[in-house]
Amino acid sequence: MASDDGRLEERPRVVxxxxxxxxxxxxxxxTRHRDERLELSLERIGLLTPxxxxxxxxxxxxxxxxxxxxxxxxxxxxxxxxxxxxxHTPAYACALRAVAENALARPLNLIETSRALTLLEQHAPxxxxxxxxxxxxGLPAHAGLAAKLKPLCRMPPEVQEAVLEETVSFAxxxxxxxxxxxxxxxxxxxxxxxKTSLNKQREIVTLVVEIAAREGIDPCAVxxxxxxxxxxxGEELDRNEQTRRIRRRLRQRRFPALLAAxxxxxxxxxxxxxxxNLQLSPPRDFEGARFTLSLSxxxxxxxxxxxxxxxxxxxxxxxxxxxxxxxxxxxGAPEP
Amino acid sequence: MSIASLYVDRQVADLPETRRxxxxxxxxxxxxxxxxxxxxxxAAAEDPVGSGKKRLFxxxxxxxxxxxxxxxxxxxxxxxxxxxxxSYCIMDCSYCILxxxxxxxxxxxxxxxxxxxxxxxxxxxxxxxQRIGTGEFTDSLIWEPWTELSRTLAMRFxxxxxxxxxxxxxxxxxxxxxxxAHRQKTILAWSLNTERVIHSEERGTASLGARLRAAARxxxxxxxxxxxxxxxxxxxxxxxxxxxxxxxxxxxxxxERIVWISLGAFRFMPDLKAVIRKRFPGSxxxxxxxxxxxxxxxxxxxxxxxxxxxxxxxxxxxxxxxTCVYLCMEDDEVWRHALDVTPAERGGLARMLDEAAVKxxxxxAEAGGR
Ligand code: SF4
Numbered sequence: 001m002a003s004d005d006g007r008l009e010e011r012p013r014v015v016x017x018x019x020x021x022x023x024x025x026x027x028x029x030x031t032r033h034r035d036e037r038l039e040l041s042l043e044r045i046g047l048l049t050p051x052x053x054x055x056x057x058x059x060x061x062x063x064x065x066x067x068x069x070x071x072x073x074x075x076x077x078x079x080x081x082x083x084x085x086x087x088h089t090p091a092y093a094c095a096l097r098a099v100a101e102n103a104l105a106r107p108l109n110l111i112e113t114s115r116a117l118t119l120l121e122q123h124a125p126x127x128x129x130x131x132x133x134x135x136x137x138g139l140p141a142h143a144g145l146a147a148k149l150k151p152l153c154r155m156p157p158e159v160q161e162a163v164l165e166e167t168v169s170f171a172x173x174x175x176x177x178x179x180x181x182x183x184x185x186x187x188x189x190x191x192x193x194x195k196t197s198l199n200k201q202r203e204i205v206t207l208v209v210e211i212a213a214r215e216g217i218d219p220c221a222v223x224x225x226x227x228x229x230x231x232x233x234g235e236e237l238d239r240n241e242q243t244r245r246i247r248r249r250l251r252q253r254r255f256p257a258l259l260a261a262x263x264x265x266x267x268x269x270x271x272x273x274x275x276x277n278l279q280l281s282p283p284r285d286f287e288g289a290r291f292t293l294s295l296s297x298x299x300x301x302x303x304x305x306x307x308x309x310x311x312x313x314x315x316x317x318x319x320x321x322x323x324x325x326x327x328x329x330x331x332g333a334p335e336p
Numbered sequence: 337m338s339i340a341s342l343y344v345d346r347q348v349a350d351l352p353e354t355r356r357x358x359x360x361x362x363x364x365x366x367x368x369x370x371x372x373x374x375x376x377x378x379a380a381a382e383d384p385v386g387s388g389k390k391r392l393f394x395x396x397x398x399x400x401x402x403x404x405x406x407x408x409x410x411x412x413x414x415x416x417x418x419x420x421x422x423s424y425c426i427m428d429c430s431y432c433i434l435x436x437x438x439x440x441x442x443x444x445x446x447x448x449x450x451x452x453x454x455x456x457x458x459x460x461x462x463x464x465x466q467r468i469g470t471g472e473f474t475d476s477l478i479w480e481p482w483t484e485l486s487r488t489l490a491m492r493f494x495x496x497x498x499x500x501x502x503x504x505x506x507x508x509x510x511x512x513x514x515x516x517a518h519r520q521k522t523i524l525a526w527s528l529n530t531e532r533v534i535h536s537e538e539r540g541t542a543s544l545g546a547r548l549r550a551a552a553r554x555x556x557x558x559x560x561x562x563x564x565x566x567x568x569x570x571x572x573x574x575x576x577x578x579x580x581x582x583x584x585x586x587x588x589x590x591x592e593r594i595v596w597i598s599l600g601a602f603r604f605m606p607d608l609k610a611v612i613r614k615r616f617p618g619s620x621x622x623x624x625x626x627x628x629x630x631x632x633x634x635x636x637x638x639x640x641x642x643x644x645x646x647x648x649x650x651x652x653x654x655x656x657x658x659t660c661v662y663l664c665m666e667d668d669e670v671w672r673h674a675l676d677v678t679p680a681e682r683g684g685l686a687r688m689l690d691e692a693a694v695k696x697x698x699x700x701a702e703a704g705g706r
Contacts, residue, residue: 214623255625258637285627286638288410289669327646327673329639 009089012050015060015082017073020053024061027054027098027119031111031164032067039071047072047080052101054094055087063094064101092123096133103137110170111160113139114152121150151177156185158192167192172201179209183219190223193232196243207250225249257329261286264330268318277306286326338390339426339443343368345395353447353483354394360482361392371395379440385615388441389426397446401455405472410630411665412679414598415686418472419456419501421485422446425475427506428539430616431567434473436608445479453492460496465690465699471504471525480509487512493521497700500693502562506541508550514557520697523595524554525562528585530577533569537619544581548588555593560696565648566600566664570624570640575647582651591656595696596689599648599674600664601641603633631665638670645674660692 051065062069063085072080085094099116102108108116116139120129134141140149152163152173159176162168168176168191176184187208191201212219231237231245252259269280281292297303313319321330342365348354349367358365368374374393381387397420405416422445424434434441446452459466470476470489479485486503493501494517502523510524526547529537534544542550555561563585568578602621609622622634629635636644645663652661662685663671668678679685693699 210623214620216620255637257625257640258627261637261639287627287635288630289667326639326669327642 054085158185158188261329340390466499469502476503477505477509490522567602586655596660642673
C-alpha cells in the first residue's frame with residue numbers, strides 16, 4: 001500500500017487480557033455484535049487468528065479483532081496470543097491495518113465504510129486520504145460519495161441501527177443527517193417501527209419538518225403528538241395501517257383546510273348515493289374548475305338507469321353544493 | 337443594500353448613460369470582456385442570490401426591450417407589456433421570484449437607451465391602448481439614485497396619448513419625478529403589504545408609511561397612482577391586517593386618483609422554496625397550505641385564497657366602490673367569488689384595464705385597437 005511503509009513491526013506475543021483497554025474503540029470498524037458461535041468456535045478450536053493490538057501509554061489498544069477479544073473475555077480467558085505493533089507505529093498505519101483486516105475479509109456495510117473513511121481521514125497525512133489507499137482497500141474513491149458516507153458513523157445510534165437493518169436507506173439517512181440529533185433519532189425510531197417505503201418516509205419527514213417550522217416548535221414535539229403515539233400503540237393496527245393513519249394525521253395538521261374540504265366533499269358525495277357505476281371526482285386539490293363524472297355500464301338497461309340517475313342528480317341540492325361550495329371549502333357539509 | 341462592485345461591459349463603456357452612472361456611483365469599474373466569466377464568478381459565491389444584489393453590471397440589452405407579460409392559459413393575465421430596462425433588485429424580499437428566475441441573478445442595467453427609445457417610438461405608433469411597465473424583472477425606482485431613466489421615460493410618454501407607463505415600486509424614490517409635466521401618462525404604483533409582512537419578509541424596502549406618503553405626494557403632483565396587494569399572504573389575523581392597510585391607503589390617497597388596485601395571492605415556482613428556506617430560515621411563508629397550481633406554481637389552496645381575496649376586495653369596495661380592482665393570475669371561479677364578476681362579463685381583463693387607463697390617464701381610445 002502506497003502509504004504503508006511495509007516496515008511495520010508486528011510481534012507475536014501472548015498478552016494478558018487485562019492489558020487490553022476494553023474502552024478504547026479508536027480503531028473499531030466492525031458493527032457486528034456478540035456472536036455465540038464465535039465463542040463456541042474459540043472454545044473448541046482455539047484462537048486461529050490472533051488479534052492485532054498496538055502498545056499504548058496505558059496498555060494495549062485493539063487495532064483489529066474486537067469481537068475476538070470480547071469473546072475471549074467472556075470465556076474467562078486470562079491471556080491470548082496477539083500480534084503486537086510497537087508504540088511507535090504511526091496512527092495512520094494502524095488505521096490502514098484496521099481497515100484492511102476488515103475490508104479484505106468481508107464486504108463492509110455502510111456504517112463500517114463510513115467508520116473506515118473517517119478513521120483513515122482522521123489519521124492520514126494532511127487529513128486527506130490518498131485515493132490510491134482508498135481504492136486498494138475497496139473503499140469508494142469518488143469524493144462526492146465518500147463525503148456523503150462519512151457523516152453516517154457520527155449519526156445517532158438509532159439512525160445507524162436503522163441503516164444497518166435497512167429500514168432507513170442511505171438516501172434517507174443523508175436527509176436525517178442534516179437534522180438535530182434528537183429529531184434524527186426520533187425519525188429513525190419511527191421508521192424502524194413502521195418499516196415503510198422511502199417515498200412515505202420522505203413524505204412524513206417533510207410534513208413533520210414543515211409543521212415544526214410553521215409552528216416554531218421542534219420536530220420532536222410534532223412527532224410527540226399524543227395522537228401519533230396513540231396510532232403507534234394501537235395493537236390491532238398493522239404497520240401499513242399505522243403508516244396510513246400517521247400520514248393522514250400529519251397531513252391534517254399540515255393542510256387543515258384542504259383535508260377538511262376533502263372530508264366535507266366526500267360526505268356530500270356519499271349523500272348522492274351514486275352507486276357502483278357512477279364516479280364523481282373533484283379537480284385535483286380542488287384547483288381546477290372541472291369535475292369529472294364517469295359512468296360504467298354493460299348494457300342498455302344499465303345505461304338507461306344511469307341516465308335516470310343523472311337526471312335525478314342534476315336537481316340534487318347536494319350536487320349543487322358540491323359544484324358551488326368550493327369558496328367555503330364545502331362548509332356546512334354534513335358531518336363525515 | 338448598496339452596490340459593492342461595478343462591472344461595465346467593454347462594448348458599452350463609451351455610451352453616455354454608462355459614463356453618467358459610473359460618475360454618479362463614484363466607484364472604480366471593472367471592465368468585462370466576457371460576461372460568462374462574471375456569471376461564473378457570481379455562481380461560485382457563497383450566496384450568489386445575495387451577492388448578485390450588490391454587483392451592478394452595465395451592459396446592452398441584446399434582446400427586445402418590450403416583451404409580453406408571461407401569463408399562462410389557465411389563469412387570467414392582464415395583457416401588460418414589460419419594458420425590460422434591467423433586471424434584479426437591491427432590495428431583498430423573501431418571496432421574490434427573481435431569486436430563482438435568473439441563473440445566477442445579477443443586478444443588470446441596460447444602457448443602450450437609443451435602441452430602447454426606438455422601440456418605444458414604434459410602440460407608440462401602433463394601434464390601440466398600451467399599458468407598459470418596467471417593474472416586472474426589477475423594481476422600477478431602485479435605479480433613481482444613479483439614472484434618470486424613469487424621468488426620461490415619463491417625459492417621453494407625456495408626449496403621446498396611446499400608451500401609459502406604470503412604474504411599480506416598494507421604494508419612496510419619487511423626488512426626481514414630482515416636478516414633471518407628465519400629462520397623467522405615467523402611473524406611479526406601489527406594492528403594498530401589511531406591516532407584519534413588510535417587517536418580516538421585505539428587507540430593505542420602504543416602510544408602509546413611507547410608501548403611502550410617497551403615493552400621497554405623487555397624487556398631489558397630479559400623477560395617477562395604483563396599488564398592488566401582491567403577494568397577499570394568508571396567516572392568522574392577516575385579513576384584519578390587510579383591511580387596516582386598505583384603510584390607511586384610502587386615508588392617504590383620494591380614491592379618484594387611483595387607476596387600479598390589483599390583488600394577487602402568493603404563488604411561487606417550486607424552485608423558490610429551497611432558496612427561501614436557505615436565505616430566509618426564519619420565514620414561514622412557504623409553509624402555508626399550498627397545492628400545485630395548473631401552471632406548475634405552488635398556490636394557496638383555492639378556497640383559502642378565494643376567502644382572502646374576497647375579504648380584501650370587500651374592504652376596498654367599502655372605501656371606494658368604483659375603483660378598478662382586479663386579480664392577478666386567477667381563474668373565473670376565484671374572480672366570481674372574490675369580486676362577484678368574471679373578466680369576460682366586463683369585456684375581458686385587458687379591456688377593463690384599458691378603460692381605467694383611458695379614464696385616469698387621458699388616453700385616446702381608438703377603434704380597431706386591442
Ligand atoms: S422589491 Fe420586488 S424585485 Fe425587489 S426584491 Fe422585492 S419583490 Fe424582488
